[in-house]
Amino acid sequence: MGLKENIQSMMTQVQGLKAVNAEELEALRIKYLSKKGEITALFNEFREVPNEQKRELGQLLNQLRQETESRIAALKEQIAQSQEARAERLDLTRTPDPIALGTRHPLSLVREEIIDIFSRIGFTVAEGPEVEDDKHVYGMLNFAPEHPARDMQDTFFIEKEKGVQKPTDVLLRSHTSSVQTRVMTNQKPPIRVLCPGRVYRNEAISARAHCFFHQVEGLYIDKNVSFADLREALLYFSKEMFGPETKIRLRPSYFPFTEPSAEMDISCDLCGGKGCSFCKGTGWVEILGCGMVDPNVLEACGIDSKQYSGYAFGMGVERIANLKYRVKDLRLFSENDVRFLRQFESC
Ligand code: DAH
Secondary structure (H helix, E strand, O other): OOHHHHHHHHHHHHHOOOOOOHHHHHHHHHHHHOOOOHHHHHHHHHOOOOHHHHHHHHHHHHHHHHHHHHHHHHHHHHHHHHHHHHHHHOOOOOOOOOOOOOOOOHHHHHHHHHHHHHHOOOOEEOOOOOEEEHHHHOHHHOOOOOOOHHHHOOOOEOOOEOOEOOOOOEEEOOOOHHHHHHHHHHOOOOEEEEEEEEEEOOOOOOOOOOOEEEEEEEEEEEOOOOHHHHHHHHHHHHHHHHOOOOOEEEEEEEEOOEEEEEEEEEEOOOOOOOOOOOOOOOOEEEEEEEEEEOHHHHHHOOOOOOOOEEEEEEEEHHHHHHHHHOOOOHHHHHOOOHHHHHHHOOO
8 A cells, every 4th residue: 555545544544533531532642643653654654755746645644644633632622521511410519318227136126125124233244155065055054965855955066077977066056054154164153144145946947936046144143042033133124124014923844954943924915914815815925934053053163052052044035026026927037128127227
């Protein structure tokens, strides 16, 4: 291709040039007009052209240079205008959209309320691991190795080596009573603690059971602690939690780690104790297990059972939340459906 054709084809190229910002535009300028640019190269070629063609080609070349310069100037103007338009659209004085705040989870609300009520009578919070061992969850709490009480609290066991299923004593705790054993081994009486946390059970998931839920455990160890102290503390808690009219009753029960053991019911606040479908006609609803700490448990934790006695209790946070907020299906608590969670916004 001769110089003339080159000039003509570059002219068509230049007329179609596009750039959306200053950087792209500068790149075009360098490509065509800089010292090493393509048009400058054509001028260099022009020096070699025979004299009789110089007039025509010189004119063409000058046209090309002017055309390129004015195209680049036009693009520059376009870019400046579109930036201005964008700046006008961006209204810096506009009030921003409100940040969508989350709400507190109903289980957190209930857990905090339980802690708050007991902290007013001297209880502090203690925590322990969710991945536990047999000793702290069962052994030190007086569960004999083959005792059927273990079946009621079957849990999930953890493989020590990946893929190797050997019998293992590493497990997910089935109750927060395991924290009792840790606290009693590490602290000297008087002890007055609440142990909140998540627990696990080998259960089929349904509206009334789940493979994980939450508990708050209470433990009080001192000299001369009696069953009357336990009853008084639980009555105080129930009235604070469910209202001053609330009554309680203690029914004898069995737990390996307490002797005597009891289950506590509160009067049904839906029917005022007369009996309704919620309390299955009894006028009472069960809310927790409790009892006097078995001397075997005290001794296993290095506390002299002749000098000290104590009470313990354990309640399910979901259970209390069910009663307070009338949530019928346990699964709602862990599904993270904002339509459910939003309902607790004002609680
Ligand atoms: N750990 C028991 C459970 O998970 C609840 C419980 C009952 C805890 C009696 C206690 C207690 O501290 O004294 O079913």
